[in-house]
Every structure is written in C-alpha cells, then in structure tokens.
Amino acid sequence: MSLQERTGTILDIKRYAIHDGPGIRTTVFLKGCPLSCEWCHNPESQRARPEILYYEERCTLCGACVSACKQGALDIVDDRLQLDQSLCIGCGDCVPVCPNGARELTGRQMNVEQVVSEIVKDTLFYEESGGGVTFSGGEPLMQADFVRAVAARCVELDIHTALDTSGFAPEAELMKVADVIDLFLYDIKTLDDAAHIAYTGVSNRSILRNLRSIDEMGKRIWIRYPLVPGVNDVERSLMDLIALVTSLKSVERVNVLPYHRAGAGKYARLGREYNFSRTEEPSGEEAASYIAERIDLPVRIGG
Ligand code: SF4
Ligand code: SF4
Structure with missing residues (x-):
C-alpha cells in the first residue's frame, strides 16, 4: 500500500475552526482514544471503530x-x-x-489524499489568518502513521500543522509525527497520578515523559488545561500545573478550558451513562487569573 492509500478512521472534519490553534483552521478529528475521561464532551470519539x-x-x-x-x-x-x-x-x-x-x-474511513483534499480547500484562509490544520480526536496518536502521512503532505504544501493530543502514547508513536508538527496543543488533566487514573483510566506518567521529550526538542507547545470542578480546580492542582509549566522551556502559553456539558446528550445516544450531569460549568476566570499571576506566559480561557 502506498502512503497516499493509507486510511484513517475519521470522526469529522471541521472547517473554519478558531479554537484549535492560531488563525482559521481545519480540524481533523480522528476516532479512537486510549483515555476515557468521564467529562469528555466527544464520547463518540473514544471507541476506535465507527x-x-x-x-x-x-x-x-x-x-x-x-x-x-x-x-x-x-x-x-x-x-x-x-x-x-x-x-x-x-x-x-x-x-x-x-x-x-x-x-x-x-466514523468513516478516508485515505490520505481524501483528507488532504479537504484541508487544502481553505489554504487562502490559512495564509490570511496564520492558520492551518489541527489533528484532534479522540487521540490522533492512536493513528500516528496516518497523521504523519497527512501532516507530511501539509508540510510539503506549506500548511501549518498542529496536534491536539493527550500525550498518552508510546514515545515511538509520538516521534513518528514530531518532525511534521509545528505546534503541540498538549492536554494536562491533573498532575495527581491517582486522580488521573481514577478519572481518565490511565496513568499520567508517559504523558509527562512525552511532554518533556518534545520540550527538549524545542517544539512549540501550548498547554491545555481542562478545568473540571471536583477534579482539578483546587489550588493544589493549579500549583502543580504552574510548577510543571515553569519547569519547561518550550511552552508558549496556557489555555484553560472550562468544563461544559455540551456533550451530555451524546452519552444517551450511545447508550452510555454520563456521570457529570450535575457538575457546574465554571467560567475559568479565577483559575486563569491564579495561573497568570504566577507564570510569565499568556494565559487564555478557551481555545
Ligand atoms: S447495529 Fe447497525 S452498525 Fe451495528 S452491526 Fe448492526 S447494522 Fe451494523
Ligand atoms: S426501529 Fe427505529 S431506529 Fe430502527 S429503523 Fe425503525 S425507526 Fe429507525
């Protein structure tokens, strides 16, 4: 099979995205995720199959x-x-x-050229806005070979590439894409490993190891912090995040992503339970201010 014939399982391709990296972007959502975050607003992205x-x-x-x-x-x-x-x-x-x-x-199978042909439709917008393509999910590193093939074509076409990732993957999978990704949107849920296991189903150890690897490589990194009441919104959690960010050299900004219930209805449509229906939706302002006062980087709510 040639690289162009390689297929991936795509959940959706969204054009004109403005919250998935700089400028106007096309976001390619890949299906399948090794985490099972209880607050996930895209539960249909978690299973690998359609x-x-x-x-x-x-x-x-x-x-x-x-x-x-x-x-x-x-x-x-x-x-x-x-x-x-x-x-x-x-x-x-x-x-x-x-x-x-x-x-x-x-979820549908698409080959590399099919995805690239969707991405190039908005090249003009990318050029004018400083945008590009963002690979998201699910966890795009579950389909690292496919992401690499699409991203490499985008690099050839001079289209900016970003990867929105949980960071949970064997380091070898991360390294398959590292040289064709311009910007990492890297999720940190909690530094408390026991809580991480309890709420996402996996340890954060490899996530933190991978983060340090791309930091050492000098890759551009935006940390994304989903702010979830009862999980990671207390001062101790924010202090842990601040300590992590200040120990890294390639982080350019921190985005606080307040929890919202927008995906709650999808759980019923998938025949699944949703445990966060009573969780309040925070504004994120207090947490963002707390972080911004303690690090010398831009801190934004959303995006
Ligand atoms: S329920 Fe629908 S999608 Fe699932 S196996 Fe049957 S026909 Fe196929
Ligand atoms: S049983 Fe319901 S879901 Fe199935 S075909 Fe009929 S209307 Fe559609």
Whole structure:
C-alpha cells in the first residue's frame, strides 16, 4: 500500500475552526482514544471503530434496522430498541433503512489524499489568518502513521500543522509525527497520578515523559488545561500545573478550558451513562487569573 492509500478512521472534519490553534483552521478529528475521561464532551470519539448514534425520540420501532443488521446486534425488547455493543461492528447497514433518520453512523474511513483534499480547500484562509490544520480526536496518536502521512503532505504544501493530543502514547508513536508538527496543543488533566487514573483510566506518567521529550526538542507547545470542578480546580492542582509549566522551556502559553456539558446528550445516544450531569460549568476566570499571576506566559480561557 502506498502512503497516499493509507486510511484513517475519521470522526469529522471541521472547517473554519478558531479554537484549535492560531488563525482559521481545519480540524481533523480522528476516532479512537486510549483515555476515557468521564467529562469528555466527544464520547463518540473514544471507541476506535465507527459506531451508531441513536435518536430514540425519532424512532417508531418499525424494526427495519433489526432486519437489516446481519450481526444480530439489534432487537426490540419491551418496546425499546436495544443494541448489543459487543456484536455491533459499525458497518452502518442499519442507517439508510431507517425511515425516520433515527440512526447516524459516526466514523468513516478516508485515505490520505481524501483528507488532504479537504484541508487544502481553505489554504487562502490559512495564509490570511496564520492558520492551518489541527489533528484532534479522540487521540490522533492512536493513528500516528496516518497523521504523519497527512501532516507530511501539509508540510510539503506549506500548511501549518498542529496536534491536539493527550500525550498518552508510546514515545515511538509520538516521534513518528514530531518532525511534521509545528505546534503541540498538549492536554494536562491533573498532575495527581491517582486522580488521573481514577478519572481518565490511565496513568499520567508517559504523558509527562512525552511532554518533556518534545520540550527538549524545542517544539512549540501550548498547554491545555481542562478545568473540571471536583477534579482539578483546587489550588493544589493549579500549583502543580504552574510548577510543571515553569519547569519547561518550550511552552508558549496556557489555555484553560472550562468544563461544559455540551456533550451530555451524546452519552444517551450511545447508550452510555454520563456521570457529570450535575457538575457546574465554571467560567475559568479565577483559575486563569491564579495561573497568570504566577507564570510569565499568556494565559487564555478557551481555545
Ligand atoms: S452498525 Fe451494523 S452491526 Fe451495528 S447495529 Fe447497525 S447494522 Fe448492526
Ligand atoms: S429503523 Fe429507525 S425507526 Fe425503525 S426501529 Fe430502527 S431506529 Fe427505529
């Protein structure tokens, strides 16, 4: 297979993004994430395979999707349509047969040239605004070979590249993309490893190791701090973040991303529980001011 024929699982491609790095950008969302952050507002990005969003309010229980599913993953039980996730392969056969648009497939295979051809549509905007392309997710490093192939084409075309990452990946995967990424948007959730494991399902050790590696390489880094009440909004957490940032040499700014509930409804559409429905949505101003008073870098809310 040639590099251009390599395929990736894409959740979405959003044009005219203004919160995923400098300027006007195209954000390529890759599907699949090794973390399972409980507050995630893109839960449909977490599983690596394509999957179905189900709009129960539109469903008339006609049974067409049940008949169309060759895996036997669907059934109507007690007047409710039920999906057995362990049987679903994300083929999408149940989507077009639904007369009410109650089923939507998230995630599709695209090859390198298909993604690049979407990205180049806005080259003019990138040039005028200092923008470019951002690879996001999910966790784009789960598809590092694919990201590398697309990003390398963008570098050839003189398009600025950014990677929005949790940093959770084997170092070898990170290094596959490091030379074709201009800017890292690097998420730090908490420096407390026990809390990190409890809320995201994984340790932060490799995340911090990888961060130091790209810092040593002199790569441009923006730290992104999702501010989540009850998880990382206390003074101790902010002090830990400040200590980390001041120990690095390549960080250019800190972005505080206040928790919001915008993705709550998607959990039900995926047949999953959402544990943060009662969590307040902070403005982020207090935390951003606290950090800004203690580091000599720009601190922004959002983006
Ligand atoms: S996506 Fe495919 S396997 Fe999954 S429920 Fe629909 S038809 Fe069945
Ligand atoms: S085909 Fe659509 S309306 Fe019919 S049971 Fe399936 S989801 Fe419901």
